[in-house]
Amino acid sequence: MTTKNFDTCASFYLENGAFMGRLVRLNEVVSTILKNHQYPLNVSAALAETTVLGALTSSMLKYTGLFTLQLQGNGPVSLLVTDVTASGKIRSCAKFDEQKLNEAKTLRKTEDIIEEVPHLVGGGYMALTVDEQNGLPPYQGVVDLKGKNLSELALRYFAQSEQIDTLLKLFVKTPVGESQSYMSAGIILQKVPLKGGKEIDLNEQTLKQTREDLSAFVQSLKPDEVFDVSLSNEEILHRLFHQNNLQLTGEKSFEFGCRCSHEKLKNTLSSFDAKELDEMADDSGKIEATCNFCGQKYTYLRTELKKQEKHLQ
């Protein structure tokens, strides 16, 4: 068991297994991702929140391939995407329109307010994809971008797409002063569905009351508590759920990791048409491409990518 308080996911059960939960707190992972990108503050905060939602949601699932959370819309931030491998490697990136962002900022009366994710992304959808990378089609669940914040949006997803009773709270901490350190955190609880034969000992009335209590406990978690570097996951969970028969079942680590390679980007470039590739090439016939996720630069010869225009005629 790791003793790290951040960049981990703590798994637990409450009420004799009637609810399962995860607590995720990210520091180095989001700081590394955002330092690579150097996005404006609003975009960085939105991506930090999307990243922790991705980490939380993926940790509730059993999969061996790749989990992807993607928000796409017509707002100033047109794309937020985070993917998490089964071994806990996370990468994230965003696409945004600087002019639209500035226009939105001018329209706001107050400075330095971090805008909520659904507001930044505008009309569109959120998709969760699990690709087992075994040749079978990926599983995908989709919800439209309605909700006053990302937590509300995710709760609608779980209610509509998965029909799982869920409690959730997300947190983001932007850098203070000279510090470049972003943090994001989240806690999720889900009712464990009854499995054949194994009845969980809670009648309907008790269950309703328990759910209300748990919801109040989740909401009582405060940013200064969840981002307190001296507190362990166990201490935080014990403070919240000491009356709910808390059983910690394990801890797993997350780290930043990009899966780009010279070959993968070459495949992407090869899907461009010849004219686009000709325009991208410099005078010496070289094309430089940058990975959207980690900023790694790759150089290709124009001639190795695709037949020249003249061969196609």
Ligand SMILES: [Zn+2]
């Ligand atoms: Zn990369």
